[in-house]
Amino acid sequence: MALAAKGLLPLLLLAGLLAVFLRFGPVGVFRASFPPIEELTFGRIAFPQPGLIRVHMVNGGPEPVTVAQVMLDDAYWEHTVVPDREVGRLDDIVIEIPYPWVDGDPLIVTVVSSTGVTFTQEVAVATQSPEINRSYVVTFALLGVYVGVVPVFLGLLWLPFLAGVSQRWIDFFLSFTVGLLLFLGVDALEGAFALTGRVAS
CATH class of the missing domain: 1.20.5 (Single alpha-helices involved in coiled-coils or other helix-helix interfaces)
Known part of the structure; x- marks a missing residue:
């Protein structure tokens, strides 16, 4: 003991x-x-319906941040913050702003904290955000079929043909495929080097 x-x-x-x-x-x-480090990150700016802007933000800094004001094109605007104006570390909020935005026009959203720090995000073109409905679900389902199912099915249709050809033709097809892949790889590298030269200059 x-x-x-x-x-x-x-x-x-x-x-x-x-x-x-x-x-x-x-x-x-x-x-x-030292003063507290405040960092609010814009996640998404949505336009769910005419006359309404919804701003999604995340506090990625080490200190809590309190949202004090919201500006749209350098003008203070009424807003509501959900769930609370004080955003803890790694918490997220949604700011709803009743604003008569114009379809196709640019917009600058600025959020001001209680200490005066500003966080700004520019929207190049304001347009109504798409809603999930039956048409969107069907469209993406068909896209998945076209991209993932149809190519595999077409490739499997070649199996009976390949089973009936001689080994020499199989070697030819494999060599042709390898050569095509090498050509595409060299072409991609050449294009990348060309773009790198433009950026450097």
Whole structure:
């Protein structure tokens, strides 16, 4: 028992020293000396219906951020914040703004925090966001069939043909495929080097 106490005593002293260091040492001084770091990231700006803008934001910084004002094209505008104006670390919010946006026009959205820090996002073209309905579901389902099912099915249709040809023709088709892939790879590298030269110049 005495041996265990002797082993735990240094650990307890170390924990106490660390607590004092973090509370009163350089880390605490640095935290008190510098202003809080605020960082709100725009996730999505949606236009669900005429006269309404919905802004999705995430707090990616280490400190909580309080939303104070919202500006649209440098003009303060009424808004509501869901669930709360104070955004904790890694929390997300939705800002709903009743605004008569014009289809096709650009728009600048600025969010102002309680400390005066601004977060700005520009929308190049304002247009109503698509809604998930039966037409969209059918369209994407058909797209998945065209991209994923049809090519595989067409490839399987070649199996009876390949089973009936000689080994020499199979070697020819494989060589042709490898050569085509090499050509595409070299062509892609050449295009990449050309674009790199343009960017560098």
